[in-house]
């Protein structure tokens with residue numbers, strides 16, 4: 710019988726779960742233990758894993774229906790035939806310089822995965838294969854705490870509002886909400902959400918994808934969003950993960966957003982990503 714330990718990683722969020730071999734099928738009890746840990750701590754790290762592609766999909770499937778890629782098959786750098794449930798986050802390139810994976814290089818601003826869809830992914834499972842000597846860290850913000858830290862007047866004035874989320878493949882620039890959005894992935898979400906499992910309220914905006922608060926002038930929206938982003942990105946509510954090969958991270962996409970720090974483009978960074986499907990976001994009451 711393996712003993713399981715759970716050690717918090719910071720005051721903001723995160724826990725390390727040790728004593729699990731994610732390559733083996735999970736029983737119901739272990740599945741619920743892991744799920745409870747990620748809902749309590751928002752991000753859990755399972756270190757020292759040795760997972761092939763099939764085993765990662767099997768592990769992910771224990772927690773829900775695996776999410777599928779949104780990018781058209783023909784446009785995926787991994788190739789048309791690659792598993793529809795898996796994204797390679799990779800900066801490797803072929804001899805012509807074409808990226809062999811998605812999200813290849815450099816810094817990426819804070820975002821919630823797939824928040825521009827009516828039913829964003831519920832959780833993401835990212836496994837590290839190759840990691841640069843420095844940088845390429847993933848920063849996670851606790852969005853329950855972001856909500857709690859809002860001034861009361863903003864909690865009141867923004868209650869019931871919706872925000873426009875847009876993603877047009879930028880990593881450190883936002884799409885123009887007044888631009889031509891035909892063919893660009895976008896949609897609106899509640900600005901304050903009620904987490905489906907925990908029932909807690911979380912702020913649901915991020916610097917990369919939240920382009921506008923609906924129903925107010927654009928200049929007012931931009932001023933308020935700037936204030937919200939600075940609250941979301943306060944160091945006191947952030948945990949920054951320095952990856953090691955073999956780390957498997959699970960993060961909750963309702964109660965956190967995440968960003969990537971810059972890293973040398975001449976070093977290899979390769980991770981394998983799966984998600985599980987989520988439900989329609991609930992507005993906080």
Ligand SMILES: [Fe+2]
Pocket residue numbers: 820821822967
């Ligand atoms: Fe992401």
